[in-house]
Amino acid sequence: MNEDTPIVARRVDLGFPTDVPRHWAGDPVFTRISDALSLLFPAGEAFFIQAVNHYKDRIDDEELRAAVRGFAYQESMHSKEHAAYNAMLEAQGLDIGWVERSLKTRLGIARRYMPPIMQLAFTATAEHLTATMAxxxxxxxxxxxxxxRAHPRMRALYYWHAVEEVEHKSVAWDVYHRVAHGGVVRRLIAQVWVTTLVLINVSLAAGWMLYRDGLLFDLTTWRRSIPLLWGRHGFFTRMVRPFLRGFRPGFHPRETPVPPGYREFVRAWDGCTDALAASEQALAAH
Ligand SMILES: [Fe+2]
Ligand SMILES: [Fe+2]
Incomplete structure (x- = not known):
């Protein structure tokens, strides 16, 4: 475990009022990509928890056992909050129930027929992806x-979620390598698989929501969004290299330094135990 970023069990209940603007992040494409990710989280994180828990009785190291418990707590709290957020999207008139239902069915099939070691490899690399995004x-x-300019409550949700993804980013990785001895080749196959599935699922869901917004074929929207997201210093462009590091056979998620803003949030949380207030205070601290 990393002493700089210990796993903390935080109880969070943000509540999502329906007056959150439809394009809460300002940019519609960025908003809908974030919304699409949110649709994947409840079922995806439930899958991750069970994939790791399958091996928990084989863990001798007490520190790693505690980390697995912390990981499960954090992911279930994320699922709960993202489910509330997804319900808000439905209440805003977006018919996106099919995204969650179809993912749940597919993950149910994977849970049943995919070998547990592959489910764990899948989880370890998906956690590397979420940590990179965080x-x-x-x-x-x-x-x-x-x-x-993003809506403070939505920003708080993602700030808190990102902080906790950093804290537990190596848990599934360590269980996979140190306990299940899953090997590098399987992990690399899983990384290609996870990347492809996430790209397809997020593109489909975000595309659908933009279509419902009447913006999918709006050139002005894309002309503004593409440089912001995929330009030279774009939001996603900057994540490509850190994510690809996961393909190095000896890579470990703890190699990447503690990101900026992490400590500010943790300090603010300790003082108020409220995600919204902690997020605002942490941002003001810069
Ligand atoms: Fe999470
Ligand atoms: Fe996670």
């Missing part, structure tokens, strides 16, 4: 004006 987001919260 680290990218924490950096961007400070640098990109775009996010400064």
């Amino acid at each position: 680290e990218g987001l924490l950096g961007a919260l400070r640098e990109q004006e775009q996010l400064a």
Whole structure:
């Protein structure tokens, strides 16, 4: 475990009022990609928890056992909050129930027929992906004006979620390598698989929501969004290299440094135990 980023069990209940603007992040494409990810989280994180828990009785190291418990707590709290957020999207008139239902069915099939070691490899690399996104987001919260304009409650959700993804990013990785001895080749296959599935699922869901917004074929929207997301210093462009590091056979998620904004959030949380207030205070501290 990393002493710099210990796993903390935080109880969070943000509540999502329906008056959150439809394009809460300002940019519609960025908003809908975030929304699409949110649709994947409840079923995805439930899958991750069971994949890791399958091996928990084989863990001798007390520290890793405690980390697995912390990981499960954090992921179930994320699922709960993202389910509430997804319900808000439905209440705003977006018919996106099919995204969650179809993912749940597919993951149910995977749970039944995929060997547990492959489910764990899948989880370890998916956690590397979420940690990469979390680290990218924490950096961007400070640098990109775009996010400064995001709705505070939504920003708090993603800030808190990102902080906890950093804290537990190596748990599934360590269980996979140190306990299940799953090997590098399987992990690399899983990384290609996870990347492809996430890209397809997020593109389909985000595309659907943009279609419902009447913006999918709106060139002005894309002309503004593409540089912001995929330009030279774009939000996603900057995540590509850190994510690809996972393909190095000897890579470990703890190699990447503690991202900016992490400590500010943790300190603020300790003082108020409220995600919204902690997020605002942490951002003001810069
Ligand atoms: Fe999570
Ligand atoms: Fe996670």
